[in-house]
Amino acid sequence: MKILIILGILGLVALLLASFLAPSDKIPKIGETAPDFKLPDQQGKVYTLEDFRGQWLVLYFYPKDDTPGCTEQACKFRDDLHQLTVLGARVVGVSVDDRNSHAKFAKKYALPFPLLADEGGEVAARYGVLQNLGVVKMARRYTFLIDPQAKIRKVYDKVETSRHSKEIVEDLTRLLADMKA
Template sequence: MEWLTIILSVFALGFMFWFFSTNKKSLEVGQSAPDFKLTDQHGKIHTLADFHGKWLALYFYPKDDTPGCTKQACTFRDGLQELADLGAEVIGISVDDTNSHADFAKKYHLQFPLLADTAAEIAARYHSLINLGIVKFARRNTFLIDPQGKIARIYLSASAAQNSKEVIKDLKQLQAA
């Protein structure tokens, strides 16, 4: 029994070291946003180039139809017109598939694309992937991308309830500068 406790402790420490060491990676403000090519809940393919000349709030979220992710999506939905008035569009990305996204969007009347990153490649490029081996999901990170495709703001571990308000506030400040 004692050897089992030792093995589990070593495994837990190794996991914590791995998790926290990978958690420090991030992109930087001012660098070009990584490109993407993903399908939304309607079967339409989106790329970063589609948003050239516009501001883009690109947010990663862990799982469709969970409390925090629903809160975040609904706050972006509720702020969508204000974001549009500021020349910005919104995209949500998770590792869920397009069918899950379609159900989620329909249930909560989400009028913006939810992109399916089922291979978890885009979340990894944005350093927004939690990879536990057989289980992968996106971190709740948001990237405000300027009209030239550069990262203007990064929101790591974004607040589900406040994220869209933070993006709107920062977008107004960036446009005023």
């Protein structure tokens, strides 16, 4: 009897994890207009999608400030920011952490780009990347490369934090070359 109860509990946990980790059908597709947002950064400045109109936007969602993978990803973006800027791109991070958490994270690692506080998870939900288990909410690690007309040009759903920013530099370089050809 105990084994049946344990197996039932394990089955329920597996179902919850599967739904927790499964990609959402709400994730914007390539060619669609990026969902709008209006969120404060670590300094309290409010940003909207319109603020980035006319330039490329690397909008990356991440689970939690100051955790190993998120720190590696943010620092790689910091280190490659010049290359991205030369290509006409801005980098913006989004998580459900609050402004104070973002401010500490940005200061600790000298992150020179906005980290937007999506405390309620509404923007992460609009982008289809919100993980919600009731009490715990966080963004899945996804990146959206958005063109100057606010169209999604690339969706990164399998992010390797150690080389993700380089991958974006390569992809943006290729996209820009294709547009000139």
